Structures are given as C-alpha cells and as structure tokens.
Amino acid sequence: MLEVRGLRSGYKRSTVLQGVDLDVPDGRVVGLLGRNGVGKTTLIHTLMGLVTPSAGSVHLDGADLTGRRPDVVARAGVALVPQGRRVWAPLTVTEHLALAARRGRGRGPWDVPRVIALLPRLGERLRHTAGQLSGGEQQMLAIARALLTNPRLVLMDEPSDGLAPAVVDLIGEAVAGMKAEGVTLVVVEQDLHLAFAVADEIAVMDKGRVVHRSPTLEFRSDSSVAAALLGVA
Numbered sequence: 001m002l003e004v005r006g007l008r009s010g011y012k013r014s015t016v017l018q019g020v021d022l023d024v025p026d027g028r029v030v031g032l033l034g035r036n037g038v039g040k041t042t043l044i045h046t047l048m049g050l051v052t053p054s055a056g057s058v059h060l061d062g063a064d065l066t067g068r069r070p071d072v073v074a075r076a077g078v079a080l081v082p083q084g085r086r087v088w089a090p091l092t093v094t095e096h097l098a099l100a101a102r103r104g105r106g107r108g109p110w111d112v113p114r115v116i117a118l119l120p121r122l123g124e125r126l127r128h129t130a131g132q133l134s135g136g137e138q139q140m141l142a143i144a145r146a147l148l149t150n151p152r153l154v155l156m157d158e159p160s161d162g163l164a165p166a167v168v169d170l171i172g173e174a175v176a177g178m179k180a181e182g183v184t185l186v187v188v189e190q191d192l193h194l195a196f197a198v199a200d201e202i203a204v205m206d207k208g209r210v211v212h213r214s215p216t217l218e219f220r221s222d223s224s225v226a227a228a229l230l231g232v233a
C-alpha cells in the first residue's frame with residue numbers, strides 16, 4: 001500500500017505539489033488524470049525520488065521513502081516507466097532485458113521469459129536495437145524493464161503518449177496483464193479511453209493537489225466531474 005500525505009515539492013522557482021494526499025491499495029490500478037501542468041509528472045518524480053519533497057511523507061508498505069534517493073526507492077520496490085520511454089537507442093532489446101534482469105534477480109516472479117509472454121511483440125524484436133523499434137515497442141520495452149526489477153508498485157507516465165489507438169490498446173492489455181499478476185500501478189494518462197480501460201479508480205489532480213477520487217465506473221457515469229476538472233465533455 002502506497003500512502004502519500006501532505007506532499008509538497010517543486011523546482012527552484014516554484015512549488016508545484018501543494019500537499020498531495022493519495023492512497024493506492026495493493027493490487028489496485030489508479031488512473032491519475034488532470035489538465036496539463038497540474039503536477040502529475042512532478043508527483044510521479046517525487047515518489048520516485050527524482051524531485052525532493054519539502055514537506056509531507058511517502059510510505060510504501062509502512063517503509064518511509066520520503067525524500068530517499070531514486071536507487072533506494074527502486075530497491076524498496078518502486079519502478080518508473082517514464083514519459084518518452086527513455087530507452088537506450090544503441091542497445092538491443094536483449095541487452096536492455098539482460099541489464100534490467102540483473103538488477104531484479106531473485107526478488108520476485110518476473111524474469112525475461114515471463115515479461116516476453118506478457119509482451120510478445122518484444123520477443124519478435126530481441127535483436128533489434130531500441131532505436132529501431134516503433135514507439136509502441138519502445139513503450140513495451142520500458143514496461144519490461146520496469147517489471148524485471150520485480151516491483152511492488154509501478155509508476156507509468158503517459159504510456160499512450162504519441163501512440164496510435166491500436167497500439168494504445170496493446171499497452172492497455174499489458175497493463176491489464178500486470179494487474180492480473182498483482183502489480184500495483186499508478187498510471188498518469190491524458191487518454192481517457194486507456195485510463196478508463198485499465199484503472200480501478202480515478203484520481204484527479206488540480207493545482208498541485210489530488211482534488212477528486214472515485215471508482216472508475218462512478219467517474220465515467222458522471223460526466224460533469226470530468227467536464228469540471230479536465231475540461232472535457
């Protein structure tokens with residue numbers, strides 16, 4: 001269980017997170033929505049230890065991760081699938097998987113055969129370099145890399161970014177597969193179709209806070225909430 005309380009953080013000239021409260025129970029998928037610039041990426045990066053909080057707390061299964069370094073947070077079981085995938089263009093898929101597997105070895109159920117079973121397209125591209133992959137395949141590689149660390153919690157930042165609808169559906173299937181294996185996820189998304197397809201619950205941020213939380217079915221059934229908080233009909 002992830003428990004975030006009163007989290008404040010930001011950059012030199014601006015405080016972005018103004019006191020974020022967020023609970024993510026084990027095995028649940030929370031879709032994190034919000035207009036551009038409300039602080040979704042800053043929240044994900046603060047949870048991962050890439051941005052240092054000025055106040056508040058982050059606990060995972062009771063362990064205090066507040067302000068810890070990214071490598072410490074990763075070892076505690078948190079993995080980031082960053083926006084823009086951040087794969088290494090010259091390395092092959094096999095090399096990416098081998099490097100990630102080395103870091104996660106022995107800590108849980110995910111190994112290379114298992115992530116390839118979840119993401120079969122990668123199995124057909126093992127000798128390709130990451131730079132030769134399509135955007136969707138790079139996203140799958142970024143997911144595979146995260147899973148191979150055997151995380152308890154995966155933070156995904158706009159996995160649908162720049163992908164065609166049919167490819168977004170494949171990413172949705174991969175997220176569903178992770179969830180079926182018991183992985184807990186926070187998925188930042190602009191694509192409501194994907195967020196609704198994968199999330200058990202929706203959290204909406206505005207001006208550096210989580211201002212709304214409801215089960216996905218409830219959120220979908222009341223379009224006035226989405227209209228007010230996201231500016232969509």
Ligand SMILES: Nc1ncnc2c1ncn2[C@@H]1O[C@H](COP(=O)(O)OP(=O)(O)OP(=O)(O)O)[C@@H](O)[C@H]1O
Nearest residue numbers: 011012014016034035036037038039040041042043
């Ligand atoms: N590295 C940085 N240095 C300074 N300011 C930043 C930095 N990264 C983000 N910001 C600012 O922090 C605010 C929140 O940005 P953030 O990326 O967290 O929002 P977001 O909700 O993820 O937006 P989007 O949906 O557009 O990705 C914005 O005003 C942004 O300009």
